[in-house]
Each structure stands twice: as structure tokens, then as C-alpha cells.
Amino acid sequence: MRAVMRLVMARPDLMKGGAVALPSTEGPVTPVTTPEGVVLSFRTASFASRLAALVIDFLIIILAPVVLVILYILLPFEHLKFDNVKMDHPFIQALIILFVLVGFFLRSGYFMLFELGPRAATPGKRVMKIRVISHDGGHLTPSAVITRNALREVELYLPLTLALQASVNGGWVSLVALIWTLTLALLPLFNTSRARLGDFLGGTRVVHVPRERLSFDLAEQAPVTSPGLTFTPEQISVYGEKELGVLEEVLREKRAPTLRAVADRIKTRIGWVEPNIASDIPSDEAFLRAYYAALRAQLEGRMLLGRRRKDKFDE
Known part of the structure; x- marks a missing residue:
């Protein structure tokens, strides 16, 4: 049933903040603006x-x-006697x-x-x-x-x-x-x-x-390998732990409009160039999974050296 729901998606201007909506049949949504300016919509708790x-x-x-x-x-508390103790007693x-x-x-x-x-x-x-x-x-x-x-x-x-x-x-x-x-x-x-x-x-x-959306660990999934999915250290260093957490939530949700909006924003941000061969161009989910794995590996390596980067503004 969920697979055949019609998605309602606003045309995103990712430089100013895209808008990605949930299926309209799911009820009210709560828009959340990610660090990348993309507006993700979560189903509001009733x-x-x-x-x-x-x-x-x-x-x-x-x-x-x-x-x-x-x-x-x-328990044996018979020794505690409060019969003659007044309310104004310090105890x-x-x-x-x-x-x-x-x-x-x-x-x-x-x-x-x-x-x-x-x-x-x-x-x-x-x-x-x-x-x-x-x-x-x-x-x-x-x-x-x-x-x-x-x-x-x-x-x-x-x-x-x-x-x-x-x-x-x-x-x-x-x-x-x-x-x-x-x-x-x-x-x-x-x-x-x-x-x-x-x-x-x-x-x-x-x-x-x-x-059930949180029943798997993204790090345990098989890594995405493709000739068109290579990132330089400079491209990976653009983001920090906060953006990694947002990216993980996007990958867990697996909503096509959200994946496209976030993937396009990251590609623009890091200056990623798509391969010339059409067959080597990865899907939005494959691109994000590969970038997530690379970013997570770099941040974990920095933590082993005692250095952390909380977000993209933390140099």
C-alpha cells in the first residue's frame, strides 16, 4: 500500500532550502531544515x-x-517513632x-x-x-x-x-x-x-x-563500489558529525525525493563531477551510501587521533 502512495514533492531550490514532503495520506508533517538547507518532513506525532x-x-x-x-x-523500621514529633521539627x-x-x-x-x-x-x-x-x-x-x-x-x-x-x-x-x-x-x-x-x-x-526503520546498522551493509564513486579527502572533509547523523536518517528513511534532494545538494557542495559513461553514474541512494561510508570512516579516524569535528563549521 505504501509503495503505491503518490509522493507530493515541491521543486527544491537547494541553495535556499529545498522542500521534500511526505505522502499526503500520512497526515500532518513536521518540516525540519537540515544543515544543508533541505527541508525534510517527518510525520507529526498525533x-x-x-x-x-x-x-x-x-x-x-x-x-x-x-x-x-x-x-x-x-523492612524492619519499628525503631522509627514519629508519634510525638511535631511538623515543625527540623528532621x-x-x-x-x-x-x-x-x-x-x-x-x-x-x-x-x-x-x-x-x-x-x-x-x-x-x-x-x-x-x-x-x-x-x-x-x-x-x-x-x-x-x-x-x-x-x-x-x-x-x-x-x-x-x-x-x-x-x-x-x-x-x-x-x-x-x-x-x-x-x-x-x-x-x-x-x-x-x-x-x-x-x-x-x-x-x-x-x-x-523497524532503525533495525539495521548502515555500517554493516555491503559498501557501494563503483568507478564513479571516488571522493578526495577535501570532498569528504566538507562535513562533520552533525551532517553525518542527518545523512544517516535520510538513508534509513529511503524516500526517493529526499534522497535526490540531499544527493544533489552534496554534489553541489563538494563539486562532484559525474562520470562520462552513463552506466557509471550511481543512483542517488548509492551515491549517498558511498559518501556516508567515506565520511564516517574519516570521522572515526579523526576520533582515534583525539580530534573531532562536530559539524561543517568546526574547523
Whole structure:
């Protein structure tokens, strides 16, 4: 079914930023501009999939205090007596502060820890086959992940806390907190990127990335050999690790319009001349695979010597 879908592709001006679209039947897309100025379109994670992932993650987070309570019941803590201890006791105050800090790191650090990993996804996101990406096509930075998750305090936890407190004492604060929560929670429904406030401020987006697309290692595939696929050290040295990561994603996706746009941009950038013999002219995928292998080998060689090149601007 997917093979017969009609691709919709805008005519790319790669010097100013090409545009490559996904099949229109796949729903909303999130455009990401690569370091080469090519706009890649990822299928945007739906509001329902993000909500389901959040519920799964919250269920996992809730299990942590449950385990602590079970441990308290099972372990011999009879010597701890709190019957006559007042709430203003320094020890009790220290426990309260510790509880607040643990709660913060549990509900926010959980998301940060998993999203800073290689999959950029929490267990809930993995179940729903979605992940976090950077809006500029590069690698996720710690600052971006921390920002998007710290904003969850303002979006969800703080207004819910105010609503619960106000519901006990009564008053209009509870209604304001509820409106606050609903407004920010439903924000993804009112923008094409399905992004929440934390995504906008952190420069991140959430997209669908099925697991099967990442089930192979490009380095383990047979290298492309062709008389027309030779690169000089100067041509390989044009790019760095950031561009290598983008190229790997393009090769994993294997979308013909994207392969053509990126291949043309790289050929222009490195001044690559096509062979005179038509049979020696490689396909776009073959060219990119060969260039990927050459670039990866050079960057790995530099790393062995203690030198790294983060991107094309890093000399």
C-alpha cells in the first residue's frame, strides 16, 4: 500500500532550502531544515499518541512510590517513632524538602533521562513509536531536553497543584487553575506541529519513528563500489558529525525525493563531477551510501587521533 502512495514533492531550490514532503495520506508533517538547507518532513506525532505515551509514563512513575511503600512495610523500621514529633521539627522539615526534591526529579528527571538517551524517547514514547527530535535537524542538546521538560511544571504540575489546594478551601483559584491547565494541555491541537509550550521554547518536536526503520546498522551493509564513486579527502572533509547523523536518517528513511534532494545538494557542495559513461553514474541512494561510508570512516579516524569535528563549521 505504501509503495503505491503518490509522493507530493515541491521543486527544491537547494541553495535556499529545498522542500521534500511526505505522502499526503500520512497526515500532518513536521518540516525540519537540515544543515544543508533541505527541508525534510517527518510525520507529526498525533495528540492521541502523545497523550497515550504520557499516561504510560505516568503509570511507570507512580509505581516508584508504591515500591517504596512496599519496602517500608517489608523492612524492619519499628525503631522509627514519629508519634510525638511535631511538623515543625527540623528532621520532619528536612524530610519534607527531600520528598519535594525527589518528587521533582522523579516526575521531570524521568523524562530528561530517557530523552537524553540515543533513542530520545521515554518507555511510553517507545510503545507509541514516537520520539523527540530537534527542530533544526541536529542532535538533541541537554538544554533543549531540560527546557521542554522543566516547562511541564508550568504546563501541568503547578496548575493541578493549585487546583487541588483551592478545591479544599474553595474559591475561584480552582477554576483559574483548571482553565490554565486545559489551555496549555490542548495547545498541541491548535498548531500544525502538534507542539506544546515546552516544545516551542526548547526547540523540539515529537514525530513518529517506527522501530523497524532503525533495525539495521548502515555500517554493516555491503559498501557501494563503483568507478564513479571516488571522493578526495577535501570532498569528504566538507562535513562533520552533525551532517553525518542527518545523512544517516535520510538513508534509513529511503524516500526517493529526499534522497535526490540531499544527493544533489552534496554534489553541489563538494563539486562532484559525474562520470562520462552513463552506466557509471550511481543512483542517488548509492551515491549517498558511498559518501556516508567515506565520511564516517574519516570521522572515526579523526576520533582515534583525539580530534573531532562536530559539524561543517568546526574547523
